[in-house]
Amino acid sequence: MASQTYNAGNIQVLEGLEAVRMRPGMYIGTTSSRGLHHLLWEIVDNAIDEASNGFADEVTVTLHKDGSASVWDNGRGMPVDTHPTMGIPGVEVIFTVLHAGGKFNNENYDYSGGLHGVGASVVNALSKWLTVDVFLNWTHYRMAFTSEMNPATHKVEAGKPAGPLEIIGNTRKKGTLVRFLPDDEIFEDVKFHTETVARRLQELAYLNKGVRITFTDERLPDPESRTRVFCYDGGITDYVRYLNAGKNALQEDIIYLEGRRDSVICRAAIQYTDGFSESLFSYVNNINTPEGGSHETGFKAAFTKCFNDYARKAGLLKEKDNNLAGEDFREGLTCVLTTMVKNPQFEGQTKGRLGNSEVRPAVEAIVSQQLLDWLDNLKNQEAATAIVTKAIRAAQAREAARKTRDNIRKASQLEAAPLVGKLASCTGRKWEDNELFIVEGDSAGGSAKQGRDRRFQAILPLRGKPLNVEKKHLDQVLANEEFRSLITALGAGIDESFSLDNLKYGKVIILSDADQDGAHIRAILLTFFLRYMKDLITNGHVYIGMPPLYKVQKGSNVIYAYDDRELAKATRAAGKGYTLQRYKGLGEMNPEQLWETTMDPSQRKLMRVTIEDAAEVDRLTTVLMGDKVEPRRDYISEHADFNRPDDFELPEHQQAGRREGGE
Ligand code: 2B7
Secondary structure (H helix, E strand, O other): OHHHHOOHHHHHHHHHHHHHHHOHHHHHOOOOHHHHHHHHHHHHHHHHHHHHOOOOOEEEEEEOOOOOEEEEEOOOOOOOOEOOOOOOEHHHHHHHOOOHHHHHHHHHOOOOOOOOOOOHHHHHHOEEEEEEEEEEOOEEEEEEEEEEEEOOOOEEEEEEEOOOOEEEEEOOOOEEEEEEEEOOOOOOOOOOOHHHHHHHHHHHHHHOOOOEEEEEEOOOOOHHHOEEEEOOOOOHHHHHHHHOOOOOEOOOOOEEEEEEEOOEEEEEEEEEEOOOOOEEEEEEOOEEOOOOEHHHHHHHHHHHHHHHHHHHHOOOOOOOOOOOOHHHHOOOEEEEEEEEOOOOOEEOOOOOEEOOOOHHHHHHHHHHHHHHHHHHOHHHHHHHHHHHHHHHHHHHHHHHHHHHHHHHHHHHHHOOHHHOOOOEOOOOOOHHHOEEEEEEOHHHHHHHHHHOOOOOEEEEEEOOOOOOHHHOOHHHHHOOHHHHHHHHHHOOOOHHHOOHHHOOOOEEEEEOOOOHHHHHHHHHHHHHHHHHOHHHHHOOOEEEEOOOOEEEEEOOEEEEEOOHHHHHHHHHHHOOOOEEEEOOOHHHOOHHHHHHHHHOOOOOOEEEOOOOOHHHHHHHHHHHHOOOHHHHHHHHHHOOOOOOOHHHHOOHHHHHHHHHHHO
């Protein structure tokens, strides 16, 4: 085997990869399902880099039945010639030397994605095996790597070449094919998630105009639905149209800006809707930056200034009027902003913010110049006027809401009067430990109040369906009794004045029936949190409680089942002569049952609400909660499965463990 021929320098190289297995979290953040997917993104990003730098136009991603994943691009093919200083083939360097990716990137590409820039070697280190096929110079090369235990030392040797670089034969193809099997000794869960992969590939296809990404999941039973192709000749313009599917666009045309300054490339696609929320999604080198950063700051500054100047020139703002605020111009805005940056620095808690300070003036200059051109164009005058008029109305609504909000804030601080008879508060003093259950209906609310542990559990019953806030201004939301109670109960303010510092509960748990009405109420509450208390969700305070669907009883032996699979298991275990009760709503449970099944922390199941993909959450929220009927009907008939998703299945203590792994 090749290992015998290694010199001292190479042994050190191999030790490097073992470090990855010792502390995988350092390289991929986590060994949870998210970390597993990072492996795939790392390889996909290399393929996309090859495409976005103009060397490839096809990328294929396949999930295989044996649990492995493969990625192919029709680019130049990874270098196979001998590395000048290391004396081993280029591919071997790429897959066995830590951070080789970074060095190669700078030489070979102007711009490069990559989630942590950790490179292909980390994927190799965390895989049971990995193979790479290179199609180059009419020759098909192959090299294989494995992570196996050395019987002499009883240690796993990570990502070792299984043999030398081989020539398989002649080929007319060009490109690189990488296939790997994630190591089940490293990852808690080694199953790739079809929809997670599909969504990311679709996003990449939108961000990389014209690249054809074919995704095949060979594990799916139905051959018809195994393969999906993502390819958008309109790029981010198509992306904005897709995001706005559930919204009413104010103008048909999408504003498209593009420019380059020094090494910064910036593109933006913009469309206004009659909605009230701001949907700005920004990317740097194909990586989402949910926390914004210097590119967003530059964009916003240019946008606000150009439109204010225009409003004055057009006489829509008078001399005595104040300038409009940036947020007024962004009400109802859907925008995808992408930037290509050399050596991007990602900052913030989740590395979701661009730090490079040189990017701000570059983006500002590009957007200003492009937007001025757009505003100068005669055919855009009508659209520009509509945007300014909308912003003026937004400013007025903002002022009205500020007054109401200040009143509410005073009310919530000074007196809890509006809550009397509604909220059953808890006695505990530590906010982190306290839980607020938002319960659908007065009868379930009554059971919850009796069944709870009043030391740390508070109950807020909801009467009827709350207001759908998706198409409401803040002042209308604040006029709604149910939401006022909720805002007062949480004690943390709302919208701009929202602050986790004043939050009174560590967990906010939505408890609604397992039927369509319950799902609607849950969706309304989540929409409210998303639009007005987003930090509550992003900081992991929002949960969905899971009441059981069935009770299987035989004698004194009771089993609760939370979905159909569990029901089958329970009835099998019970054998003959059991009684089955199907719970139609929370109200059917007595206080003890509700405590046992849904509220008792040692037994209940909770699902924590997260926002993995902000653009998709925004799109689905408007599709499902907005006022356009068509897209909603299409979505529901396509996804008409009201069964519970897999995520619902872990009991809470297990979920907590998984969470720790995920952070
Ligand atoms: C940062 C490293 C990994 N690389 C190259 C050249 C082409 C190339 C790659 C790739 C994923 C799965 C199939 C450059 C870059 C290494 O150096 S990686 N194509 N595709 C890829 O990984 N796809 C390259 C200069 C001249 N010739 C080839």
